Amino acid sequence: MSTNIQSGSLVQIRRNSTAVPLPHAPAPTSFHLFETELGAHVMLVNGSRVFTISSEIAAALEGSEGDAAQLLAELGLSAPEYITGAPLTDSPIRSLSLAIAQKCNLGCTYCYAQEGGFGAQEKNMSAEAARAAVDMLLSEAAAGDSFNLAFLGGEPLTNRKLLRECTERAVALAQTKHARISFSITTNGTLLTPEDGEFFERHGFAVTVSLDGVGEVHDRTRPFKSGRGSYDRVLANVRSLLAMQQRMQVSARVTVTPANLFLRETLDEFLSLGFHSVGFSPMLSSPTGAGEMGKAEMDVMLAQMISCGEEFERRVARGERYSFLNMTNAMRELHKGTHRPYPCGAGAGYLGVSADGGLYACHRFVEDPAGAMGDVKSGVDVARQARWLAERHVHMQEPCRNCWARYMCGGGCHHEVIHRGRPACDYIRGWLHYCLQAYIRLLERRPEFFYA
Amino acid sequence: MSKSIEAKNLSAQLQYQAFGNPPSTLPQTAISNAFPGLEMDFRNVWKRILVGIELHESSNLVVAVDKSAPPEAQGLAEGYRLMHINDVSVMVEVKGPQYVGGPNVSLPDTTFNDPRMPLEWSNALAVIVHEFSGQMVQCKFESLEDPTKTVQASLMVRPFFDEEEVDGEKVRRAVIAKDIAPPGELTQSLCSPWQNDYRECACFYWAATRPDYVNVEARPDGTSTGNNWMQKDRTPETPNVYIVDDWMDPTLVNYTDLFRHWEKSLRFIIEGKDEEAPPPQPE
Ligand code: SF4
Ligand code: SF4
Numbered sequence: 001m002s003t004n005i006q007s008g009s010l011v012q013i014r015r016n017s018t019a020v021p022l023p024h025a026p027a028p029t030s031f032h033l034f035e036t037e038l039g040a041h042v043m044l045v046n047g048s049r050v051f052t053i054s055s056e057i058a059a060a061l062e063g064s065e066g067d068a069a070q071l072l073a074e075l076g077l078s079a080p081e082y083i084t085g086a087p088l089t090d091s092p093i094r095s096l097s098l099a100i101a102q103k104c105n106l107g108c109t110y111c112y113a114q115e116g117g118f119g120a121q122e123k124n125m126s127a128e129a130a131r132a133a134v135d136m137l138l139s140e141a142a143a144g145d146s147f148n149l150a151f152l153g154g155e156p157l158t159n160r161k162l163l164r165e166c167t168e169r170a171v172a173l174a175q176t177k178h179a180r181i182s183f184s185i186t187t188n189g190t191l192l193t194p195e196d197g198e199f200f201e202r203h204g205f206a207v208t209v210s211l212d213g214v215g216e217v218h219d220r221t222r223p224f225k226s227g228r229g230s231y232d233r234v235l236a237n238v239r240s241l242l243a244m245q246q247r248m249q250v251s252a253r254v255t256v257t258p259a260n261l262f263l264r265e266t267l268d269e270f271l272s273l274g275f276h277s278v279g280f281s282p283m284l285s286s287p288t289g290a291g292e293m294g295k296a297e298m299d300v301m302l303a304q305m306i307s308c309g310e311e312f313e314r315r316v317a318r319g320e321r322y323s324f325l326n327m328t329n330a331m332r333e334l335h336k337g338t339h340r341p342y343p344c345g346a347g348a349g350y351l352g353v354s355a356d357g358g359l360y361a362c363h364r365f366v367e368d369p370a371g372a373m374g375d376v377k378s379g380v381d382v383a384r385q386a387r388w389l390a391e392r393h394v395h396m397q398e399p400c401r402n403c404w405a406r407y408m409c410g411g412g413c414h415h416e417v418i419h420r421g422r423p424a425c426d427y428i429r430g431w432l433h434y435c436l437q438a439y440i441r442l443l444e445r446r447p448e449f450f451y452a
Numbered sequence: 453m454s455k456s457i458e459a460k461n462l463s464a465q466l467q468y469q470a471f472g473n474p475p476s477t478l479p480q481t482a483i484s485n486a487f488p489g490l491e492m493d494f495r496n497v498w499k500r501i502l503v504g505i506e507l508h509e510s511s512n513l514v515v516a517v518d519k520s521a522p523p524e525a526q527g528l529a530e531g532y533r534l535m536h537i538n539d540v541s542v543m544v545e546v547k548g549p550q551y552v553g554g555p556n557v558s559l560p561d562t563t564f565n566d567p568r569m570p571l572e573w574s575n576a577l578a579v580i581v582h583e584f585s586g587q588m589v590q591c592k593f594e595s596l597e598d599p600t601k602t603v604q605a606s607l608m609v610r611p612f613f614d615e616e617e618v619d620g621e622k623v624r625r626a627v628i629a630k631d632i633a634p635p636g637e638l639t640q641s642l643c644s645p646w647q648n649d650y651r652e653c654a655c656f657y658w659a660a661t662r663p664d665y666v667n668v669e670a671r672p673d674g675t676s677t678g679n680n681w682m683q684k685d686r687t688p689e690t691p692n693v694y695i696v697d698d699w700m701d702p703t704l705v706n707y708t709d710l711f712r713h714w715e716k717s718l719r720f721i722i723e724g725k726d727e728e729a730p731p732p733q734p735e
Contacts, residue, residue, distance in 0.1 A: 049464035054456045076469035080480060144585045146623055180622060337463020
């Protein structure tokens with residue numbers, strides 16, 4: 001036995017180990033091979049486990065076809081199924097986003113909320129609905145539990161008074177329950193005041209400012225309703241917040257459309273302004289189709305993302321901070337081996353609340369029957385939620401069922417998939433493939449980044 | 453040809469079964485009796501659950517007190533036991549039959565000669581950890597020497613789980629907090645199945661996959677007779693009577709015998725019976 005371990009061929013090992021019966025149907029893709037200058041590697045889909053392997057093992061895996069399960073078992077790499085087809089049940093709500101104002105002072109061309117009103121009449125959330133939402137979130141809290149309350153819109157700062165009231169109510173309620181609560185807000189930045197900054201600082205808000213580029217690049221997609229650009233105003237407002245950041249974190253979120261495909265410049269400019277982090281996401285589905293990214297644009301975006309990633313690798317290897325959010329998140333998740341049957345917590349631990357107190361799968365589904373989940377008064381519609389979780393499981397999605405990225409991607413943003421489909425899979429897989437390579441390199445060059 | 457495999461990320465490290473390692477090196481196939489256990493002694497996570505004092509892992513005795521503990525707690529290591537946390541008792545009186553079909557009687561704690569037994573910590577502290585993590589609780593202690601001597605102290609329940617910062621938000625991780633058990637403590641009192649526990653573990657405990665009741669003969673009344681495998685005197689002429697285990701009984705193999713010469717003290721059992729020629733017993 002020991003001789004064959006040291007000097008035998010793979011074939012010998014296989015003969016000597018316990019046979020695993022071949023599955024009858026072709027098994028879904030169970031691994032993804034990739035290479036770096038450090039060698040050959042494999043990511044096993046089951047458990048998102050990453051290994052460096054000899055080129056012989058890589059070749060054997062490549063040639064294994066439907067036999068991979070057996071080969072993996074023989075190599076000591078098989079594992080019980082981390083993710084079964086069973087939908088998530090019993091998912092307590094840990095996070096709510098309040099569409100505290102379904103109205104907006106900007107007229108962004110691609111906005112999912114259609115200039116704030118979600119295709120309906122503009123309105124503010126009532127104090128009553130907001131209170132009921134906060135109470136619903138925290139009423140069952142146990143000591144030590146963590147919650148998040150997010151303010152979105154429309155532009156949430158058009159209803160500043162209620163935002164503050166909700167925050168204070170949530171803080172007080174969490175205190176009586178000995179639970180933890182964190183806050184976040186996504187804002188267009190045009191209405192931000194230094195007093196807002198102080199309030200956010202006091203409560204440790206994660207403030208995300210939507211910025212689509214530098215100067216007129218931003219102005220093209222994110223103008224005021226009058227048509228005037230909003231960049232200068234946003235920057236003037238944001239600067240005072242950036243200077244205040246202690247507990248609060250002020251980040252920039254860039255929605256990538258065909259009009260702003262220069263990610264690297266944007267990233268470096270915003271980081272130099274002092275944003276805590278900068279993240280990008282492609283515009284894949286807008287109510288009118290405006291600004292949606294096509295295949296060619298997604299290819300450009302991928303190349304740009306990788307260029308940003310390579311800069312991240314250089315900086316982090318030198319021990320510098322370079323807060324490219326997509327990359328920091330990817331490195332954290334890859335290191336843990338995160339694997340999940342859904343893309344996000346929408347409809348599970350996370351729900352969106354409309355101005356009228358309706359519950360929806362997430363902030364983007366507000367006023368959308370496809371994601372309706374009950375309301376804050378009578379609570380979550382559990383039957384609807386159970387159906388959602390069963391239907392949205394990645395095993396139920398085509399072509400995800402057979403995609404190597406299925407447990408990292410989770411099947412793509414529900415909102416985009418339901419309204420546009422899956423036009424971005426090559427981009428998602430291309431990005432993950434690059435991230436896997438970068439992970440291997442950084443683990444070698446800067447292990448303390450992962451094992452601090 | 454090289455078959456090298458190196459587990460890189462955390463999920464890979466957790467699951468990888470290296471060449472030559474037995475299946476029991478994986479979390480889901482491990483022996484995982486953690487009480488004390490082969491991989492870790494889970495009882496040790498409770499020793500520091502109350503900030504400032506250290507409890508015995510399997511009884512309610514205070515074994516050490518930190519200088520930082522409140523003044524009223526300073527003398528607790530001199531023979532005090534923790535009796536109540538927030539009016540919840542950590543001791544109970546246990547009642548039950550002493551033999552099959554026997555009457556329910558009180559089953560006292562023979563170590564401290566007390567009619568009450570300390571509850572196992574995982575059970576006794578579940579509610580406290582769930583509801584009072586990071587908060588102060590009222591603890592009542594009693595002196596072993598003189599139960600009328602009691603001490604009340606307000607102590608903090610140490611948070612059990614580690615926390616990490618994710619995007620500026622504190623998130624509880626599924627990992628035991630670092631200061632619940634300093635490095636090495638979780639593995640410092642493992643099972644020793646080939647030493648003490650070879651003798652210690654009773655019939656149904658995992659380390660007890662060894663002969664126990666040997667040379668068994670059925671009796672006409674439906675009962676049986678036989679020997680304890682640890683019984684020293686076991687010739688064909690020895691009366692076939694089972695000696696109930698007692699580590700101090702000189703007629704049984706004791707711990708020292710096992711440590712010094714287990715290979716001489718223990719005998720092979722073939723088809724339930726002693727092998728033919730017993731080796732001579734050492735002095
Ligand atoms: S959405 Fe695309 S990339 Fe994501 S799991 Fe499905 S097929 Fe794979
Ligand atoms: S469904 Fe899409 S928009 Fe909603 S939370 Fe999930 S990823 Fe975000």
